[in-house]
Amino acid sequence: MDRVVGIDLGTTNSLVAILEDGGPRVLPDPDTGARLLPSAVSFLPDGEVVVGERARHQLAAEHPLDTILSVKRFMGLGPEHVTAEDRRRYRFVEGASGVVRFLAGGRERTPPEVSAYVLRELRRWAERALGEPVSKAVVTVPAYFNDSQRQATKDAGRLAGLEILRLVNEPTAAALAYGLDQGAEGTVAVYDLGGGTFDISILKLRAGIFEVLATNGDTRLGGDDLDTRIADLLLAELTPQLAEHPQIRSQVLAMAERAKRALSDQSQTELELVTPDGKPIRRIIQREEFEERVRDLVERTARPCWQALKDAGVEPADIGEVVAVGGSTRVPLVRRTMEAIFGRVPLTSIDPDEVVALGAGIQAGILIGGRRDMLLLDVIPLSLGIETMGGVFTRLIDRNVTIPVSVKENFTTAVDNQTSVDVHVLQGERELASDNRSLARFSIPIEPQPAGVPRLDMTFLVDANGILSVTATDLRTGRERTVEVKPSYGLTDEQIEQMLEESFDHAEDDVQQRQLREARVDADTILHATRTSLEKHGQSLEPDEAACIDRAVTALAAARDGEDHLRIRECYDELSQATEPLARRIMDVALREAVEGRSLEEL
Amino acid sequence: MVRAQTRDRECWHCSARTGLALVCGQCEAPQPLAAGVDLFAVLGLRRRLVVDPDDLERRYHEASRAVHPDRHQTAGERDRTFSLAASAAVNRAYRTLRDPIARGRYWLELHGTPLGERNNEVPPALAELVFETQEQLADLRGASDPVAARRGVETTLSDLDARLRALVAELEARYAAWDAAGGETPDALAELKRRLSEIAYLNTLRDDVDETLDSLGSS
DSSP states (O other): OOOEEEEEEOSSEEEEEEEETTEEEEOOOTTTOOSOEEOOEEEOTTSOEEESHHIIIIIHHHSGGGEESOGGGGTTOOGGGOOHHHHHHSOBOTTOOSSOOEEETTEEEOHHHHHHHHHHHHHHHHHHHHTSOOOEEEEEEOTTOOHHHHHHHHHHHHHTTOEEEEEEEHHHHHHHHHHHHHOOOEEEEEEEEOSSOEEEEEEEEETTEEEEEEEEEETTOSHHHHHHHHHHHHHTTSOHHHHHOHHHHHHHHHHHHHHHHHHHHSSEEEEEEEOTTSOEEEEEEEHHHHHHHHHHHHHTTHHHHHHHHHHHTOOGGGOOEEEEESGGGGSHHHHHHHHHHHSSOOBOSSOTTTHHHHHHHHHHHHHTTSOTTOEEEOBOSSOEEEEEGGGEEEEEEOTTOBSSEEEEEEEOOSSTTOOEEEEEEEESSOSBGGGSEEEEEEEEEOOOOSTTOOOEEEEEEEOTTSOEEEEEEETTTTEEEEOOOEETTSOOHHHHHHHHHHHHHHHHHHHHHHHHHHHHHHHHHHHHHHHHHHHHHGGGSOHHHHHHHHHHHHHHHHHHTSSOHHHHHHHHHHHHHHTHHHHHHHHHHHHHHHHTTOOGGGO | OHHHHHHTOBOTTTOOBOTTOSBOTTTOOBOOOOTTOOHHHHTTOOSOSOOOHHHHHHHHHHHHHHHOGGGSTTSOHHHHHHHHHHHHHHHHHHHHHSSHHHHHHHHHHHTTOOOOSOOOSOOGGGHHHHHHHHHHHHHHHTOSSHHHHHHHHHHHHHHHHHHHHHHHHHHHHHHHHHHHTTTTSHHHHHHHHHHHHHHHHHHHHHHHHHHHHHHHHHO
């Protein structure tokens, strides 16, 4: 069995972890050692795609419209769900139906395609750390994600060449990490305020079984919203033109995020922005002012908590532990709110930024049989049903029912000679179908007969990932078939296949681009080193040695500006040979100086 | 007759005899659900109206450890399909049997007299209570003193809760009696049906009151 990694695909940051004998471990960036990968993707005009730190901290300011900072907010959504604020930050393809499409780097990009870049980068980290190919993963999603959002996450995995064996709910994953850490028993509440989503889950832990009793949340509430409130303070001091300027907005948002962090430890902090005309604008923020600004947002987390407690049938006093997950739970106001709701101080012994990834790593271990003692029993977060006569939403599966769950429904026809039965599947808690989220529509052909005669059994099955599939059986013929479900806000299999084909076409280009960039970086390094050394020690060279180096430098500089990475490597090797006499001279001088008792620093 | 058939079942994978087991005792492969197996049998229980909650949970956890898809992730597609179906059945059995009301309704289904979806007739024993509650709700909506009216409805809500708890406790006492003698007789089934429809009616009323309080509370 191949190694299976656990991935926390977060709104702000993503991580990859693995379960080893000693426990779960985060796999860092092989180049920088960073443990968090900013979930930022920049699509540059020359076709280059940059993922992570540079995209977040440099390119987001230089190419704000082409840098997607929180793609997770758009997973599984349709164009009609895009808000005015979203439109200020990104360009969208207008008039498209079905799934949201960004216009970035001159091309249309769906959220799963953008997410796939983040997954691919994490896959690279894992492959470098483990020294073997990685093709399977457990990926976490907010507990409150609906079917479309889950499906979109699975699609992202497919596009990144990762088979997603299981989608695990983030709070459940966190509970798993704490459970392993502490061998806990009893009832636990997990409060997860992520970058873009809020989840609350109530779990019962008993003898290695992690049974989720209820979950609730808000998929449009997170730490990003706190940042936006701080940013608004500074933007209010700018002229309207500046405040609407994408680059300025992006800079101010990054600044606001840092200010939020600072205010967790300090009572005040300063925002400073230099406008394009060189004028500095400063704004001091006190912690109290910040708390006033975001109080309503933080208080919005209370209602889902009460609802989850009610659905779980437990009182706050029954809760043995409260676990804090997500970077924003470091904000003192959030901590106080958690304490007020549950009447106890939250557990924070595992880094709230890493705990979900560690749990995903553990679940990956469980799936390959590494932890036979532990088992997760999770629930479906939102009721699932169909549209019936008069636009009424008829529930088939209630929220908070343990998955896998299946329900069989009998269908017949309402009019004579009907040739198909049309089904509209939705998810949500409202009475009217139109108030809930449409998941899919499908149509099952039947032989024309008088009304009420055809009998069709339909089985709605929600698997352990919280994803729906439907099978229909014609009771007259006994023929069973899986229903092709056309997702309302998702990609079809054909669309994914097509994207995969396109990416294979581009794959060779991508590799070439990468090799070219790496060769250029190496060329720049050696050219710079050679020039510095020549300035200091050039006079000690024989004339033919100097001429040789000169020729090699010119050749490499020319190759560096070309497109052929092999040619750059060739010239690089030549230069490195040509500079050998120079290196020897430098060593000689160094030795002589040392012998004469002078320190190298004085050279 | 169905039972006799299913007892002779063999594992699809290794041909060992499996009986009604959810997974093969020899090779651990999940088995397709035997036809005609009821939710009690899924968790290895006899058909009884009284269920010990601790025993039920233990059985549920044990069955979940055996059949859950997480346990069969590395196996073939057939194993995974059966695991999914068996796991859904185990979850359904636990969900149904742990709650005395759901268990009673399932009992009626098993004996061919399901309670039916919506029963809009007010059970005679509850007529007075229902009338009072409706009146209170009407008062609350048009109240000149909303605080007092609200307090009144809150009292009604806790009265309803107490009444429901009492009804469920009575029901469970009847379960024990029926298990001792004749839970399947027409008289017992008729009484079970009457009691369950009272509870269902009261539950709906309770939720209405609760919702009204919620919607008023936020304004």
